[in-house]
Amino acid sequence: MEVLPVEDRLTGRSIAKASRRAALLDAAAQLFAERGYNGVSIEDLGSAAGVSGPAVYRHFSGKPAVLSALLTGVSEDLLDGSLAVVAASTDPEAALKDLIRFQVDFALSKANVIRVQDRDLSSLQREDEQLVRSLQRRYLEVWVDTLAELSPDAERVRLRRKAHAVFGLINSTPHTTHGGRAVPDLAGLRGLLEDMAWAAVRI
Amino acid sequence: MEVLPVEDRLTGRSIAKASRRAALLDAAAQLFAERGYNGVSIEDLGSAAGVSGPAVYRHFSGKPAVLSALLTGVSEDLLDGSLAVVAASTDPEAALKDLIRFQVDFALSKANVIRVQDRDLSSLQREDEQLVRSLQRRYLEVWVDTLAELSPDAERVRLRRKAHAVFGLINSTPHTTHGGRAVPDLAGLRGLLEDMAWAAVRI
DNA sequence: AATTTAGGTTAGTGGCTATTAACCGTGGTG
DNA sequence: CACCACGGTTAATAGCCACTAACCTAAATT
Numbered sequence: 001m002e003v004l005p006v007e008d009r010l011t012g013r014s015i016a017k018a019s020r021r022a023a024l025l026d027a028a029a030q031l032f033a034e035r036g037y038n039g040v041s042i043e044d045l046g047s048a049a050g051v052s053g054p055a056v057y058r059h060f061s062g063k064p065a066v067l068s069a070l071l072t073g074v075s076e077d078l079l080d081g082s083l084a085v086v087a088a089s090t091d092p093e094a095a096l097k098d099l100i101r102f103q104v105d106f107a108l109s110k111a112n113v114i115r116v117q118d119r120d121l122s123s124l125q126r127e128d129e130q131l132v133r134s135l136q137r138r139y140l141e142v143w144v145d146t147l148a149e150l151s152p153d154a155e156r157v158r159l160r161r162k163a164h165a166v167f168g169l170i171n172s173t174p175h176t177t178h179g180g181r182a183v184p185d186l187a188g189l190r191g192l193l194e195d196m197a198w199a200a201v202r203i
Numbered sequence: 204m205e206v207l208p209v210e211d212r213l214t215g216r217s218i219a220k221a222s223r224r225a226a227l228l229d230a231a232a233q234l235f236a237e238r239g240y241n242g243v244s245i246e247d248l249g250s251a252a253g254v255s256g257p258a259v260y261r262h263f264s265g266k267p268a269v270l271s272a273l274l275t276g277v278s279e280d281l282l283d284g285s286l287a288v289v290a291a292s293t294d295p296e297a298a299l300k301d302l303i304r305f306q307v308d309f310a311l312s313k314a315n316v317i318r319v320q321d322r323d324l325s326s327l328q329r330e331d332e333q334l335v336r337s338l339q340r341r342y343l344e345v346w347v348d349t350l351a352e353l354s355p356d357a358e359r360v361r362l363r364r365k366a367h368a369v370f371g372l373i374n375s376t377p378h379t380t381h382g383g384r385a386v387p388d389l390a391g392l393r394g395l396l397e398d399m400a401w402a403a404v405r406i
Numbered sequence: 407a408a409t410t411t412a413g414g415t416t417a418g419t420g421g422c423t424a425t426t427a428a429c430c431g432t433g434g435t436g
Numbered sequence: 437c438a439c440c441a442c443g444g445t446t447a448a449t450a451g452c453c454a455c456t457a458a459c460c461t462a463a464a465t466t
Contacts, residue, residue: 038241058413164379165372165399172371196368200403261443
């Protein structure tokens, strides 16, 4: 008979393991953002997390699994976050403003992962790619639903394009913030992006 | 004594060579956009241009040279085009509108190259990367100069960020137009992007 | 305290791929 | 019409890299 691992015990080892896994994902976000998925070796990944080479296989089944964990994670965070934002807002206009703020926060605080998401999505295995695309689609629909409440007459196709364009606007700084250095006037940038996004979305 | 190849004769072969080179660059734009520079092999590249493998070396010194030709080409086209646009306009407001139209045209007609440019810039060799970055910087400055004429009091840092964000907005569709399929309502998309860009830039 | 399990390590190993070698037909040139 | 430069071909070559094997130590479990 097998021992069912129904409940994971919080032993010292499991904590260490979790934090190592997190370190690997952090390293992956940074390295993939800089050099692209195919430009990073498992050895690079391991040593950036303070461990060398094949130890990565104690945490992930392979290189694709690392990318998959990274991208499904960010997609879920975006979707869940946006649902929470919309649920907390009363009127659609406030909801849209909060969605913008949320996306700006996300883009500025997780620039690396944002970058990887639209750079290396195609490197995922078919199944994972579909999952991530589905999560992204649902996130997009949260925006489109909110936009539709504000412009009931607009076609959804148009609203979808609008949302895409706003994402491009907001996500632009990760592309330009080279290497992940700190941004001087972060608050100013945040405000500028919010204002521009608001102006663009209200046309 | 060497024969100086001062003037290239327009022989049948040289024409064939030029068109093969163009085919290779087209293939590179498409494949790099889809799979990323490191996800495409020389063999892939060649066969997509109707030639197999090492024949590529008759046209480029190596794989990096292909990427370099692609990216310096697009950067130069953008810079030259923007200079022409500004030179043709009289007042700054018209210039800005034309710059937007120009960038939208470019993003919609050369989506692949746009994608490669901000995806695989870091795969260039140091020297070429500096060249491309320099061209991009000069292109950005064309925008910033125009913006500065319209808002003489604004800091250039802020205007630079603004321009970046507008690029992100306009270049968003290449990211979303998966696989390079034709866009249904191209004119509508063009108009939408222009309107949104104009609204965003005028905050 | 004995034993098992898990996360690490350092050596392979095999496949892919950029680049080079060696060779070949032909358009352009004299 | 003889020659040759050139764009192509297929067959090495060499290096990188994902992944596996074999082994080792120490935390958990008993």
